[in-house]
Amino acid sequence: MSQDPEKVNMPRPELFDFHGVSMTRLFTDNWEEVQNFEARPxxxxxxxxxKAGTTWVSYILDLLYFGQTCPERQTTIPIFERVPFLEIFVPNLISGKDQAENLPTTPRLIKTHFPVQFVPKSFWEQNCKVVYVARNAKDNMVSYFYFSCMSQLQPEPGDWSSFFQKFLEGNCM
Structure with missing residues:
Protein backbone atom coordinates (compact mmCIF):
# COMPACT_ATOMS: atom_id res chain seq x y z
CA MET A 1 0.00 0.00 0.00
CA SER A 2 1.16 3.50 -0.71
CA GLN A 3 0.92 6.45 1.60
CA ASP A 4 -1.27 9.49 1.01
CA PRO A 5 1.13 12.03 -0.56
CA GLU A 6 -0.67 14.85 1.27
CA LYS A 7 0.41 13.37 4.61
CA VAL A 8 4.16 13.52 3.87
CA ASN A 9 6.16 16.07 5.84
CA MET A 10 8.55 17.94 3.56
CA PRO A 11 9.42 21.54 2.66
CA ARG A 12 7.05 23.30 0.27
CA PRO A 13 8.11 22.94 -3.37
CA GLU A 14 9.20 25.83 -5.55
CA LEU A 15 7.31 26.72 -8.70
CA PHE A 16 9.27 26.93 -11.96
CA ASP A 17 8.62 27.21 -15.68
CA PHE A 18 8.52 23.76 -17.31
CA HIS A 19 8.03 23.95 -21.09
CA GLY A 20 5.90 27.07 -20.61
CA VAL A 21 3.81 25.69 -17.71
CA SER A 22 4.21 26.49 -14.01
CA MET A 23 5.16 23.22 -12.29
CA THR A 24 6.97 21.77 -9.29
CA ARG A 25 9.43 18.90 -9.15
CA LEU A 26 6.70 16.65 -7.71
CA PHE A 27 5.32 16.54 -11.26
CA THR A 28 8.50 16.71 -13.32
CA ASP A 29 11.13 14.57 -11.55
CA ASN A 30 9.57 11.41 -13.00
CA TRP A 31 8.96 13.03 -16.41
CA GLU A 32 10.48 10.37 -18.71
CA GLU A 33 8.78 7.48 -16.94
CA VAL A 34 5.40 9.23 -17.01
CA GLN A 35 5.78 10.10 -20.70
CA ASN A 36 6.56 6.44 -21.42
CA PHE A 37 3.47 5.21 -19.55
CA GLU A 38 1.69 2.53 -21.57
CA ALA A 39 -2.02 3.24 -21.57
CA ARG A 40 -4.48 0.48 -22.43
CA PRO A 41 -7.46 1.02 -24.74
CA LYS A 51 -9.40 21.65 -7.10
CA ALA A 52 -11.95 21.39 -9.91
CA GLY A 53 -13.65 18.18 -8.76
CA THR A 54 -11.03 15.49 -9.32
CA THR A 55 -11.81 13.44 -6.22
CA TRP A 56 -15.56 13.82 -6.66
CA VAL A 57 -15.43 12.51 -10.24
CA SER A 58 -12.98 9.77 -9.19
CA TYR A 59 -15.45 8.50 -6.59
CA ILE A 60 -18.34 8.63 -9.06
CA LEU A 61 -16.50 6.70 -11.78
CA ASP A 62 -15.15 4.17 -9.29
CA LEU A 63 -18.69 3.55 -8.03
CA LEU A 64 -20.08 3.29 -11.55
CA TYR A 65 -17.46 0.78 -12.69
CA PHE A 66 -16.84 -1.22 -9.51
CA GLY A 67 -19.56 -0.38 -6.98
CA GLN A 68 -21.77 -3.38 -7.83
CA THR A 69 -19.08 -6.00 -8.33
CA CYS A 70 -16.68 -4.97 -5.58
CA PRO A 71 -18.49 -2.73 -3.05
CA GLU A 72 -15.98 -3.44 -0.27
CA ARG A 73 -13.27 -1.51 -2.12
CA GLN A 74 -15.13 1.71 -1.22
CA THR A 75 -14.33 1.18 2.47
CA THR A 76 -11.07 -0.78 2.29
CA ILE A 77 -9.02 1.00 -0.39
CA PRO A 78 -8.40 4.77 -0.22
CA ILE A 79 -9.44 6.73 -3.30
CA PHE A 80 -5.84 7.82 -3.99
CA GLU A 81 -4.99 4.13 -4.49
CA ARG A 82 -8.11 3.25 -6.49
CA VAL A 83 -7.56 6.22 -8.80
CA PRO A 84 -3.86 7.13 -8.78
CA PHE A 85 -2.51 10.53 -9.70
CA LEU A 86 -0.37 9.66 -12.74
CA GLU A 87 2.31 12.34 -12.56
CA ILE A 88 2.90 12.63 -8.83
CA PHE A 89 6.34 11.66 -7.62
CA VAL A 90 7.10 11.99 -3.91
CA PRO A 91 10.50 10.62 -2.88
CA ASN A 92 10.32 7.39 -0.84
CA LEU A 93 6.72 6.68 -1.93
CA ILE A 94 5.42 4.65 -4.85
CA SER A 95 5.01 6.95 -7.84
CA GLY A 96 1.61 7.60 -9.35
CA LYS A 97 2.83 6.08 -12.59
CA ASP A 98 3.82 2.85 -10.82
CA GLN A 99 0.50 2.78 -8.96
CA ALA A 100 -1.37 3.19 -12.25
CA GLU A 101 0.62 0.40 -13.90
CA ASN A 102 -0.17 -1.94 -11.02
CA LEU A 103 -3.92 -1.32 -10.88
CA PRO A 104 -5.71 -4.67 -10.93
CA THR A 105 -8.93 -3.20 -12.34
CA THR A 106 -10.32 -3.04 -15.83
CA PRO A 107 -10.75 -0.31 -16.76
CA ARG A 108 -7.98 1.47 -14.94
CA LEU A 109 -9.12 4.85 -13.63
CA ILE A 110 -6.23 7.32 -13.66
CA LYS A 111 -6.24 11.03 -12.84
CA THR A 112 -4.04 13.88 -14.03
CA HIS A 113 -3.69 17.62 -13.68
CA PHE A 114 -1.38 17.80 -16.70
CA PRO A 115 -2.33 20.18 -19.47
CA VAL A 116 -3.27 18.35 -22.66
CA GLN A 117 0.19 18.76 -24.23
CA PHE A 118 1.81 16.85 -21.31
CA VAL A 119 -0.55 13.84 -21.29
CA PRO A 120 1.46 10.75 -22.33
CA LYS A 121 0.97 10.02 -26.02
CA SER A 122 -0.13 6.45 -25.35
CA PHE A 123 -3.51 7.75 -24.10
CA TRP A 124 -4.12 9.24 -27.55
CA GLU A 125 -2.62 6.27 -29.42
CA GLN A 126 -4.88 3.86 -27.51
CA ASN A 127 -7.91 6.11 -28.04
CA CYS A 128 -8.63 6.11 -24.29
CA LYS A 129 -11.68 7.77 -22.83
CA VAL A 130 -10.97 11.10 -21.17
CA VAL A 131 -13.28 12.67 -18.62
CA TYR A 132 -12.47 16.36 -18.49
CA VAL A 133 -13.80 18.31 -15.53
CA ALA A 134 -14.05 22.09 -15.39
CA ARG A 135 -15.34 24.21 -12.52
CA ASN A 136 -16.45 27.80 -12.22
CA ALA A 137 -13.15 29.73 -12.08
CA LYS A 138 -14.13 31.79 -9.03
CA ASP A 139 -15.07 28.70 -7.03
CA ASN A 140 -11.98 26.91 -8.28
CA MET A 141 -9.69 29.76 -7.24
CA VAL A 142 -11.11 29.97 -3.70
CA SER A 143 -10.83 26.19 -3.22
CA TYR A 144 -7.30 26.15 -4.65
CA PHE A 145 -6.20 29.01 -2.38
CA TYR A 146 -7.38 27.30 0.81
CA PHE A 147 -5.98 23.96 -0.33
CA SER A 148 -2.62 25.63 -1.04
CA CYS A 149 -2.62 27.16 2.45
CA MET A 150 -3.13 23.69 3.95
CA SER A 151 -1.08 21.42 1.69
CA GLN A 152 2.67 21.13 2.09
CA LEU A 153 2.83 19.72 -1.46
CA GLN A 154 1.85 23.11 -2.87
CA PRO A 155 4.09 26.15 -3.22
CA GLU A 156 3.50 28.82 -0.59
CA PRO A 157 0.32 30.62 -1.73
CA GLY A 158 0.99 33.96 -0.06
CA ASP A 159 -1.97 36.14 0.81
CA TRP A 160 -5.27 36.13 -1.08
CA SER A 161 -4.41 39.15 -3.25
CA SER A 162 -1.12 37.72 -4.46
CA PHE A 163 -2.65 34.26 -5.04
CA PHE A 164 -5.52 35.87 -6.95
CA GLN A 165 -3.05 37.63 -9.23
CA LYS A 166 -0.93 34.49 -9.73
CA PHE A 167 -4.06 32.48 -10.57
CA LEU A 168 -5.21 35.03 -13.15
CA GLU A 169 -1.77 35.08 -14.75
CA GLY A 170 -1.58 31.27 -14.89
CA ASN A 171 1.29 31.17 -12.40
CA CYS A 172 -0.13 28.42 -10.20
CA MET A 173 0.88 24.80 -10.43
Missing amino acids: DDILIATYP
Missing part, protein backbone atom coordinates in the same frame (compact mmCIF):
# COMPACT_ATOMS: atom_id res chain seq x y z
CA ASP A 42 -9.91 0.67 -21.86
CA ASP A 43 -8.11 3.11 -19.52
CA ILE A 44 -10.09 6.15 -18.42
CA LEU A 45 -8.19 9.36 -17.79
CA ILE A 46 -9.75 11.91 -15.44
CA ALA A 47 -8.27 15.25 -16.46
CA THR A 48 -8.88 18.28 -14.28
CA TYR A 49 -7.42 21.55 -13.16
CA PRO A 50 -6.44 21.29 -9.47
Whole structure:
Protein backbone atom coordinates (compact mmCIF):
# COMPACT_ATOMS: atom_id res chain seq x y z
CA MET A 1 0.00 0.00 0.00
CA SER A 2 1.16 3.50 -0.71
CA GLN A 3 0.92 6.45 1.60
CA ASP A 4 -1.27 9.49 1.01
CA PRO A 5 1.13 12.03 -0.56
CA GLU A 6 -0.67 14.85 1.27
CA LYS A 7 0.41 13.37 4.61
CA VAL A 8 4.16 13.52 3.87
CA ASN A 9 6.16 16.07 5.84
CA MET A 10 8.55 17.94 3.56
CA PRO A 11 9.42 21.54 2.66
CA ARG A 12 7.05 23.30 0.27
CA PRO A 13 8.11 22.94 -3.37
CA GLU A 14 9.20 25.83 -5.55
CA LEU A 15 7.31 26.72 -8.70
CA PHE A 16 9.27 26.93 -11.96
CA ASP A 17 8.62 27.21 -15.68
CA PHE A 18 8.52 23.76 -17.31
CA HIS A 19 8.03 23.95 -21.09
CA GLY A 20 5.90 27.07 -20.61
CA VAL A 21 3.81 25.69 -17.71
CA SER A 22 4.21 26.49 -14.01
CA MET A 23 5.16 23.22 -12.29
CA THR A 24 6.97 21.77 -9.29
CA ARG A 25 9.43 18.90 -9.15
CA LEU A 26 6.70 16.65 -7.71
CA PHE A 27 5.32 16.54 -11.26
CA THR A 28 8.50 16.71 -13.32
CA ASP A 29 11.13 14.57 -11.55
CA ASN A 30 9.57 11.41 -13.00
CA TRP A 31 8.96 13.03 -16.41
CA GLU A 32 10.48 10.37 -18.71
CA GLU A 33 8.78 7.48 -16.94
CA VAL A 34 5.40 9.23 -17.01
CA GLN A 35 5.78 10.10 -20.70
CA ASN A 36 6.56 6.44 -21.42
CA PHE A 37 3.47 5.21 -19.55
CA GLU A 38 1.69 2.53 -21.57
CA ALA A 39 -2.02 3.24 -21.57
CA ARG A 40 -4.48 0.48 -22.43
CA PRO A 41 -7.46 1.02 -24.74
CA ASP A 42 -9.91 0.67 -21.86
CA ASP A 43 -8.11 3.11 -19.52
CA ILE A 44 -10.09 6.15 -18.42
CA LEU A 45 -8.19 9.36 -17.79
CA ILE A 46 -9.75 11.91 -15.44
CA ALA A 47 -8.27 15.25 -16.46
CA THR A 48 -8.88 18.28 -14.28
CA TYR A 49 -7.42 21.55 -13.16
CA PRO A 50 -6.44 21.29 -9.47
CA LYS A 51 -9.40 21.65 -7.10
CA ALA A 52 -11.95 21.39 -9.91
CA GLY A 53 -13.65 18.18 -8.76
CA THR A 54 -11.03 15.49 -9.32
CA THR A 55 -11.81 13.44 -6.22
CA TRP A 56 -15.56 13.82 -6.66
CA VAL A 57 -15.43 12.51 -10.24
CA SER A 58 -12.98 9.77 -9.19
CA TYR A 59 -15.45 8.50 -6.59
CA ILE A 60 -18.34 8.63 -9.06
CA LEU A 61 -16.50 6.70 -11.78
CA ASP A 62 -15.15 4.17 -9.29
CA LEU A 63 -18.69 3.55 -8.03
CA LEU A 64 -20.08 3.29 -11.55
CA TYR A 65 -17.46 0.78 -12.69
CA PHE A 66 -16.84 -1.22 -9.51
CA GLY A 67 -19.56 -0.38 -6.98
CA GLN A 68 -21.77 -3.38 -7.83
CA THR A 69 -19.08 -6.00 -8.33
CA CYS A 70 -16.68 -4.97 -5.58
CA PRO A 71 -18.49 -2.73 -3.05
CA GLU A 72 -15.98 -3.44 -0.27
CA ARG A 73 -13.27 -1.51 -2.12
CA GLN A 74 -15.13 1.71 -1.22
CA THR A 75 -14.33 1.18 2.47
CA THR A 76 -11.07 -0.78 2.29
CA ILE A 77 -9.02 1.00 -0.39
CA PRO A 78 -8.40 4.77 -0.22
CA ILE A 79 -9.44 6.73 -3.30
CA PHE A 80 -5.84 7.82 -3.99
CA GLU A 81 -4.99 4.13 -4.49
CA ARG A 82 -8.11 3.25 -6.49
CA VAL A 83 -7.56 6.22 -8.80
CA PRO A 84 -3.86 7.13 -8.78
CA PHE A 85 -2.51 10.53 -9.70
CA LEU A 86 -0.37 9.66 -12.74
CA GLU A 87 2.31 12.34 -12.56
CA ILE A 88 2.90 12.63 -8.83
CA PHE A 89 6.34 11.66 -7.62
CA VAL A 90 7.10 11.99 -3.91
CA PRO A 91 10.50 10.62 -2.88
CA ASN A 92 10.32 7.39 -0.84
CA LEU A 93 6.72 6.68 -1.93
CA ILE A 94 5.42 4.65 -4.85
CA SER A 95 5.01 6.95 -7.84
CA GLY A 96 1.61 7.60 -9.35
CA LYS A 97 2.83 6.08 -12.59
CA ASP A 98 3.82 2.85 -10.82
CA GLN A 99 0.50 2.78 -8.96
CA ALA A 100 -1.37 3.19 -12.25
CA GLU A 101 0.62 0.40 -13.90
CA ASN A 102 -0.17 -1.94 -11.02
CA LEU A 103 -3.92 -1.32 -10.88
CA PRO A 104 -5.71 -4.67 -10.93
CA THR A 105 -8.93 -3.20 -12.34
CA THR A 106 -10.32 -3.04 -15.83
CA PRO A 107 -10.75 -0.31 -16.76
CA ARG A 108 -7.98 1.47 -14.94
CA LEU A 109 -9.12 4.85 -13.63
CA ILE A 110 -6.23 7.32 -13.66
CA LYS A 111 -6.24 11.03 -12.84
CA THR A 112 -4.04 13.88 -14.03
CA HIS A 113 -3.69 17.62 -13.68
CA PHE A 114 -1.38 17.80 -16.70
CA PRO A 115 -2.33 20.18 -19.47
CA VAL A 116 -3.27 18.35 -22.66
CA GLN A 117 0.19 18.76 -24.23
CA PHE A 118 1.81 16.85 -21.31
CA VAL A 119 -0.55 13.84 -21.29
CA PRO A 120 1.46 10.75 -22.33
CA LYS A 121 0.97 10.02 -26.02
CA SER A 122 -0.13 6.45 -25.35
CA PHE A 123 -3.51 7.75 -24.10
CA TRP A 124 -4.12 9.24 -27.55
CA GLU A 125 -2.62 6.27 -29.42
CA GLN A 126 -4.88 3.86 -27.51
CA ASN A 127 -7.91 6.11 -28.04
CA CYS A 128 -8.63 6.11 -24.29
CA LYS A 129 -11.68 7.77 -22.83
CA VAL A 130 -10.97 11.10 -21.17
CA VAL A 131 -13.28 12.67 -18.62
CA TYR A 132 -12.47 16.36 -18.49
CA VAL A 133 -13.80 18.31 -15.53
CA ALA A 134 -14.05 22.09 -15.39
CA ARG A 135 -15.34 24.21 -12.52
CA ASN A 136 -16.45 27.80 -12.22
CA ALA A 137 -13.15 29.73 -12.08
CA LYS A 138 -14.13 31.79 -9.03
CA ASP A 139 -15.07 28.70 -7.03
CA ASN A 140 -11.98 26.91 -8.28
CA MET A 141 -9.69 29.76 -7.24
CA VAL A 142 -11.11 29.97 -3.70
CA SER A 143 -10.83 26.19 -3.22
CA TYR A 144 -7.30 26.15 -4.65
CA PHE A 145 -6.20 29.01 -2.38
CA TYR A 146 -7.38 27.30 0.81
CA PHE A 147 -5.98 23.96 -0.33
CA SER A 148 -2.62 25.63 -1.04
CA CYS A 149 -2.62 27.16 2.45
CA MET A 150 -3.13 23.69 3.95
CA SER A 151 -1.08 21.42 1.69
CA GLN A 152 2.67 21.13 2.09
CA LEU A 153 2.83 19.72 -1.46
CA GLN A 154 1.85 23.11 -2.87
CA PRO A 155 4.09 26.15 -3.22
CA GLU A 156 3.50 28.82 -0.59
CA PRO A 157 0.32 30.62 -1.73
CA GLY A 158 0.99 33.96 -0.06
CA ASP A 159 -1.97 36.14 0.81
CA TRP A 160 -5.27 36.13 -1.08
CA SER A 161 -4.41 39.15 -3.25
CA SER A 162 -1.12 37.72 -4.46
CA PHE A 163 -2.65 34.26 -5.04
CA PHE A 164 -5.52 35.87 -6.95
CA GLN A 165 -3.05 37.63 -9.23
CA LYS A 166 -0.93 34.49 -9.73
CA PHE A 167 -4.06 32.48 -10.57
CA LEU A 168 -5.21 35.03 -13.15
CA GLU A 169 -1.77 35.08 -14.75
CA GLY A 170 -1.58 31.27 -14.89
CA ASN A 171 1.29 31.17 -12.40
CA CYS A 172 -0.13 28.42 -10.20
CA MET A 173 0.88 24.80 -10.43
